[in-house]
Amino acid sequence: MTNVDNVLRSDVLDTQSEDVQEGNDVLAVGPPIEQSNPLGHEVTILSSVMLNLGYMLGAGIYSFPGAVLNSVGSIGLLLVFWLLAPLIALCGVTVYSEYASLFPKRSGARVVYLEQAYPRPRYLVPVTYAVTTVLLIYEAVTSIVFAQYALTICDVPVTPARQTTIALAVYTVAVACELSIFV
Numbered sequence: 001m002t003n004v005d006n007v008l009r010s011d012v013l014d015t016q017s018e019d020v021q022e023g024n025d026v027l028a029v030g031p032p033i034e035q036s037n038p039l040g041h042e043v044t045i046l047s048s049v050m051l052n053l054g055y056m057l058g059a060g061i062y063s064f065p066g067a068v069l070n071s072v073g074s075i076g077l078l079l080v081f082w083l084l085a086p087l088i089a090l091c092g093v094t095v096y097s098e099y100a101s102l103f104p105k106r107s108g109a110r111v112v113y114l115e116q117a118y119p120r121p122r123y124l125v126p127v128t129y130a131v132t133t134v135l136l137i138y139e140a141v142t143s144i145v146f147a148q149y150a151l152t153i154c155d156v157p158v159t160p161a162r163q164t165t166i167a168l169a170v171y172t173v174a175v176a177c178e179l180s181i182f183v
Contacts, residue, residue: 139178143171 043051069078099113106112107142114125151158 136175139171139174140167143167143174146170 040135065078068081072078072081096113103113103116106116111129114129118125123159144167145161147163147170148158149164151162156162
């Protein structure tokens, strides 16, 4: 029988034995804790890149193509979209690299570059950008998904008219709640 089994089966824990080690506030039972991992786990450049890539892609890469295939109705067209998507992303990267070279003293997202391009009237661009992206877009997507889930939970057939009606109602309430914070 091992030392850990002996300690676990005894009625009284003997803190004076060599099987028990004192930590900060915890009594550890068993052999001393190893300082190195015998399996050799370590984070390398490759593993950190793969971890970050996995977090960025998430599970959407597995669930979204089915929805796209249902929308376009053709596997060939789906593959064309998969080939065009990196080109569209490359266009976005070139636009932002151009912005960064035009305004080297400022860094940031779209709103920073738009502020530089349209300096007057002051704060018009950041406020308009914040309203259109943060306030409107995110609430709209959430409202549409909520409407679909609510109809599914209530065993009501999901039709575009019903989903739009519920989404507009939820969206109106959400925007009213957000606007009441600012008033």
